Amino acid sequence: MKSTGKCPKCRSTDILANVKAVDRGHGDAGRHFSLAVFADPDAFVFTGEERSTVSAWVCAACGYVEFYANSPDLLKQVREESLRRKG
Numbered sequence: 001m002k003s004t005g006k007c008p009k010c011r012s013t014d015i016l017a018n019v020k021a022v023d024r025g026h027g028d029a030g031r032h033f034s035l036a037v038f039a040d041p042d043a044f045v046f047t048g049e050e051r052s053t054v055s056a057w058v059c060a061a062c063g064y065v066e067f068y069a070n071s072p073d074l075l076k077q078v079r080e081e082s083l084r085r086k087g
């Protein structure tokens with residue numbers, strides 16, 4: 001949908017691009033929905049956590065939603081570091 005501009009479900013081209021995905025935490029505080037990966041997930045303190053916010057592409061005709069990480073390259077770097085640490 002992001003690259004084609006067309007909904008894969010209903011074929012509509014009425015696409016809302018780059019909609020911010022918001023997560024509702026304690027006290028209904030709006031925060032950008034994000035993904036997290038950890039270089040060392042078993043560590044007590046220094047887990048090497050990195051996050052990427054997420055944006056959505058929404059079909060205005062049928063409501064289908066696709067999510068995209070805004071920093072996939074950063075998540076990949078941390079995942080590769082995690083695999084190196086495991087040996």
Ligand SMILES: [Zn+2]
Pocket residue numbers: 007008009010011012059060061062063064
């Ligand atoms: Zn659709």
